[in-house]
Amino acid sequence: MSVHAFVFPGQGSQSVGMGLGLYEAFSVAREVFQEVDDALEEHLSKLIFTGDTAELTRTENAQPALMAVSLATVRVLEAEGGFKLADKATVVAGHSLGEYSALAAAGALGIAQTARLLRLRGLAMQEAVPAGEGGMAALLGVDADLAQEICTEAARVAIEGEAERQETIELANDNGGGQIVISGRLSAIERAIALAKTKGVKRAVLLPVSAPFHSSLMGAAADRMAEALAKAEIATPAIPVIANVTAAKNTDATRIPDLLVRQVTGSVRWRESVQAMAAMGVTSQIELGAGKVLTGLARRIVPDMTARNAGTPEEIEALLRDL
Incomplete structure (x- = not known):
């Protein structure tokens, strides 16, 4: 009998019509x-x-939009299946903003409150660093140690006649399957891309994002989220939620604000999160909402774990036959 984990996608999975x-x-x-x-x-x-793709992709829109699709999927699954998510899953998790979706699915946050928090999160992250100063890049065919080595070298700025200085560049996402995302000052990111090509990295590409998410440059955004989350109504989740910054499950409502604040500047430890699911005995990961990014990652991180996605009526109907 399969042991299920339900997971929720992050930014980049959005598309008009979802x-x-x-x-x-x-x-x-x-x-x-x-x-x-x-x-x-x-x-x-x-x-x-039916909107404009560029407008939907704006961070302050994409974040609550993806949550809305994920939670609509949850509610349909529960209504059509006649069960609560916690009855079918051992644990839930979400990638970046998806952690908010996971918390809402687990009953720790209400949908309306989650939408407002994600709108603020998107705006705060966008406004934390002036446009053009920060960036992110994906390194493919690399492990965390090599990615960190590249970041350490790329951070150094040596100007003749001046003391060497450091620019911020950090690991933002460890997505597994040899995929690491780095984040920081755009000039440092560009140096890292050039360095990666000399160190045997399969591919290094600048990502089409407008800010250096999940880096210490997001400090101002973390402060704004800390203020908002201090006032939020948070219940004990009905099912354990794996936090991005610890890659460990949590059921303590009092810890949730701190975990979400740390997530703004911290790395998304997705590879370790999926490995933690496997260690809990999870044999089946089900991605609820838009896209199937996490489904693909799971297959590369733990090949023995079955992975599927559901975000349409047909996919939900097929899933219910197997639950």
């Missing part, structure tokens, strides 16, 4: 999108279903 099939087919999905619209006092659902 969740529309759920909205059209299920009243419980419509209720989720309406709750998010009401919480943000705007028609985010219209942007999700």
Whole structure:
């Protein structure tokens, strides 16, 4: 018998039209999108279903939008299956903003509150560093040790006649399967890309993002989230949630604000999170919401673990036959 973990995607999985099939087919999905619209006092659902790709990709829109699709998927799955997620899963987790989706799915956060927190998170992260000063890059075919070596070298700025100085560049995501994302000052990121090519890295590409997420440059954003999360209503999750910054499960509601604040500047330890699931006895990972990025990563991190995604009525119907 399979032991399931449910996981929730992060930024980059968004696409115009995601969740529309759920909205059209299920009243419980419509209720989720309406709750998010009401919480943000705007028609985010219209942007999700028929809007402009560039506008949806804006961080402050993508974050609550992806959560809305994930939670609509959860509600449909529960309604059609006649169970609660906690009845079917050993643990839940989410990649970056997906951790908020996981917490909402586990009952620690309400949907409206989660939407407002993610809108603030997106704005705070965007505003923490002036446009053009920060960046991120993906290194493919690399392990964490080599990625850290590249960052250490790329951080150094030597100018003739001046003392050497350091620029911020850090590991942002350890996604597993030889994929590491680095984040920091754009000039340091560009040096890292050049260095990577001399160190046998399979591929190094600048990512189309507007800020250095998950780096210490996000300190101002972390401060804003700390203030908001201190006021948030957080319940004990009905099921353990693996935190990005610890790669360990948590059920203590009092720890959640600190874990989410640390996540803004800390690395997303996704490879270790999936390995932790396997250590808990998880044999099946199910990605709920838009896209299938985490499904692909799971297959590379723990090949023996089955992985699938569900975010459409057809995929939910197929999943329910196997749960």
